[in-house]
Amino acid sequence: MLELLMAGGWAMLPILLCSAVALAIILERFWTLRRKAVLPPGLGAEVREWARSRKLDPQHLAALSQNSPLGELLAAALGVRNRPREIIKERIEDTGRHVVHRLERFLSTLGTIALIAPLLGLLGTVFGLIRMFLAVMVSGVGDPLKMAGGIGEALVCTAAGLCVAIPAYVFHRYFRSRVSDLVVQMEREVFLLTDELTASPDLAAAAAAPARVALAAG
Numbered sequence: 001m002l003e004l005l006m007a008g009g010w011a012m013l014p015i016l017l018c019s020a021v022a023l024a025i026i027l028e029r030f031w032t033l034r035r036k037a038v039l040p041p042g043l044g045a046e047v048r049e050w051a052r053s054r055k056l057d058p059q060h061l062a063a064l065s066q067n068s069p070l071g072e073l074l075a076a077a078l079g080v081r082n083r084p085r086e087i088i089k090e091r092i093e094d095t096g097r098h099v100v101h102r103l104e105r106f107l108s109t110l111g112t113i114a115l116i117a118p119l120l121g122l123l124g125t126v127f128g129l130i131r132m133f134l135a136v137m138v139s140g141v142g143d144p145l146k147m148a149g150g151i152g153e154a155l156v157c158t159a160a161g162l163c164v165a166i167p168a169y170v171f172h173r174y175f176r177s178r179v180s181d182l183v184v185q186m187e188r189e190v191f192l193l194t195d196e197l198t199a200s201p202d203l204a205a206a207a208a209a210p211a212r213v214a215l216a217a218g
Helices: 002-007 012-032 043-053 058-065 069-079 085-103 107-142 144-197 203-207
Strands: none
Touching (some): 012 107, 012 144, 043 069, 043 144, 058 069, 069 085, 085 144
């Protein structure tokens, strides 16, 4: 395997670097975008129950915000729970942009790798063909070994570039779809909480009643 990689020439170095970066991003995104980490089970229903009858002091809101991306959105809504619905929605939208940006972290890099890896392979292919033609110019077509070296370099670079680009593109699309699915579910939970906060004029007064709330760690 090492001999095969070395046969690809210097163009294999950036391709191998791209493969290492892509693998690191894929593993990190799989860990970060776990459903339980983004949408802790039962968190939305629990927070809506708090909104009905209890007061959430700043310490509890801070803990909820650090609980998960969903918790951060719910905490943003609760932070302005006594304001009009338009203000609540505006705060949720502002916070949501930051949350989605973090969920999509490194995905643009993964997409760039999927784009440039075949180009790097093509560049190595071109240099391999140039090497072959130079060998033909120097010694003619009578030495097939020199020609084989250039052809081998071209084929190895092309194959390596595709082997990096195809998985990178597949996982880029997969993570994009996963983020979209998670965002839709977070929006649903946030809308339910917004409806709860603005359901009746007596809710604001109920929310102001002093109480202590135990926040689950998620």
